[in-house]
Amino acid sequence: MSRRCSICGKKGLYGSQVSHSHHITKRRQFPNLRKIRTKVNGKIKAVLVCAKCLKANKVEIIITHPQVANSARGSDNKA
Numbered sequence: 001m002s003r004r005c006s007i008c009g010k011k012g013l014y015g016s017q018v019s020h021s022h023h024i025t026k027r028r029q030f031p032n033l034r035k036i037r038t039k040v041n042g043k044i045k046a047v048l049v050c051a052k053c054l055k056a057n058k059v060e061i062i063i064t065h066p067q068v069a070n071s072a073r074g075s076d077n078k079a
């Protein structure tokens with residue numbers, strides 16, 4: 001599984017880290033990827049999706065574990 005969003009195809013970028021003494025080293029920046037379960041061609045699959053696609057509701061998150069599903073629904077019972 002490469003570090004790339006499966007919805008928009010966003011991937012990491014290359015850059016250089018420049019210190020005060022101008023010593024340059026390679027650096028990489030990756031998108032905010034989340035591993036979620038969603039339906040792909042009718043089958044439930046774990047895919048990497050960036051946080052922007054999640055926020056824009058571009059994917060349907062499937063929660064299969066009953067405890068996780070309960071805590072997601074009853075989040076407002078804590079006063």
Ligand SMILES: [Zn+2]
Nearest residue numbers: 005008050053
């Ligand atoms: Zn994305």
